[in-house]
Amino acid sequence: MSDDWDTVTKIGSKVTGGAAQRETVVRGKGALNAAQRSGAIVGTEKKFATGNAANKSGSEGQRLTKVDRSDDIIAPNKVPAEIGQNIRNRRSKEGPYKMTQAQLAQKVNCQANDIKLLESGDAIKNQGLLNRVARVLKVSPKTGLPLDDK
Known part of the structure; x- marks a missing residue:
């Protein structure tokens, strides 16, 4: 038991000797499959913050950092x-898209209160709801302007 306190484990340095293999990073599905077939112990981790995601023009991540x-x-x-x-x-305009808030809510599968808040400008931004409303009314989800009048 006292031997455990006297030993030092170094992580990330080159270990000389011993039968243990060092950890290797495998890039690609083929190399991962080959490692699994050979019987090696395989652990997978998904990287979430990659370089490509940082280059996208969305500012939601910046807002969350500010929060x-x-x-x-x-x-x-x-x-x-x-x-x-x-x-x-x-x-509300006459034509094929004329309907009440309740009818629109039923078509987009949400509550009538959600449509009321959306139209009044008090709704928290929900891009999924905006996209569904835009699809039903044939408007742009970014501006709300009709798409078929162009």
Whole structure:
């Protein structure tokens, strides 16, 4: 038992001698399959923050970092009022897209209150809901403007 306290384990340095193999990083599905076939112990980890993801133009990650670092209460992103106004105009105008908030909510599989909040500009940004409403009303999910009037 006392021997355990006297030994030192070095991680990441080159170990001389011994029968144990060093850890290797395998890139590619073929090399991973070959390692599994050989009977080696295989552990997989998924990298989430890769270089390509950092280059994307979305700012949600930056906003979340700001929320994490701030001691104050940060308000969540809301749907711009002009998008809600454009959706309301499209829904209430005479024609094939004329329907009530409840009818639109049923078509997009959500609550009527969600549509009410979306149209008033008080809704927290939910891109999935915006995309479904845009698909039903044939409007742009980014601006709320009709797509078939172009």
